[in-house]
Amino acid sequence: MMQPIRYRMEAGEWSILILLSVMWGGSFFFLEIALDELPPLTLVLCRLGLSALLMVLFMAFTRRAMPRRPGLWPALFLLAALNNAIPFTLFAYAQTQIASGLASILNATTPLWGVIVAHLLTSDEKATPAKLGGVLAGIAGVAVMIGGDALDWRGGTMLAQLACLGATLCYALAGVYGRRFRAWGVRPLEVATGQLIAATLLILPLALFVETPWHLPVPGMRTLFAVAGLAILSTTVAYFLYFSLIERAGATNALLVTLLIPVTAILLGTLVLGEILRPRHWAGMALIAAGLAAIDGRLIDRFRPDPKL
Template identity: 60%
Template sequence: MTVSKFAGVLIGFAGVVVMAGSSAFSETERHLAAQIAVLAAALSYAFAAVFGRRFRRLGVPPLTTAAGQVTASTLLLLPVALVVDRPWTLAMPGASVWAAVLGIAILSTALAYLLYFRLLASAGATNLLLVTFLIPVSAILLGAFVLGERLDMRHYAGMALIACGLAAIDGRLLRRAWGPRIDAPEIYQGRDI
């Protein structure tokens, strides 16, 4: 961890906080469980990438890794779904519901995990996790363009901070501006920064 990378992480995190606004941190107790669940999911996502990096060293192909992860998570959640949802008491869903489920299963889950593990194998865990800074940006932009939500100045400021944080983590702009040796290894290979 270099100074510029550490600063980039802090700047990017500050951008996410600015985009969320102060109201996100002043909710009542009834939202506390949901906020903890979101933080736990983000932490699990980070651990998964670092742990998933080991599969490359073991020679496990990305398709096998993705299939194993989806199968294991299905088996873990099946008992919970049976107890909580009691699917035998629900009406049979229509064709549009089955099409939506298949679309989510094939495109948004299976294909997404296949791409995820291929990127993990080629780019490394650190580079792959940098995309998480772009999730709030894409969510805000989709809300504005698809749902017609209004963007405040804090949203633009947060996106600018995230862009600056990613640029600092990447380091290429800093090296170009201040020379080849700014907080970076002598040989920059672009992998797992």
């Protein structure tokens, strides 16, 4: 019997969330490098195909098999479209037009969509004023960190920014849709494997037809390392963590990772590259921390009067 979902996260769930933010935060960096030599659909195909291969090999090595449940594969194909094929392509296209920092701030709207979608489509993840206020505070924090000029709609980037927003809506829908696999008894590793196989099959004919990748020059080592990082860290490992978090803490909590992605990106830049944290970075992180505290709810509960008194 599966354990009930803990909608108020404990230390284990917060640890997964932070690790996942590092994995996905790196994806914007890897994309920016790889798009110098690979067109968007081909890059998405490489990312998904390599990830699917790794997951299949791991399943075979550990002697696991996909469940034989009626309706499982159609559900996995729909999840793959919402969680991989469509948003990966939209973000890859967008980053040919806009910087990775702007893509990450737009990606941070995902939990706002997540609260709305979960409120409309689920019976046990309804929006509360604290949760909605926390998401808005978190998005404001990301906006403060990135800077006031990030959301500039001039210069022909409107379509790219709308593509990012469309991708985040897909992620929110996928987060809620992915809950059904837990009810079916399909484990996170099996869901991740199935959706990556399905996503590869969805994107394969489109990439081959539109971009004819066999005509492209052989990419350099820098690009190959970026693709490997995308496939191994930002996809294979990340999706296993993601579905584990959905199983343990629910879809809305899992989508909070997008608020932390810009934070981890800036902190990594400071610790690894020696970049300097500016006052707006600290202010943005404070807003995000306040937003996460509001969504978690425990800090607010401490200041509420006891109804028994």
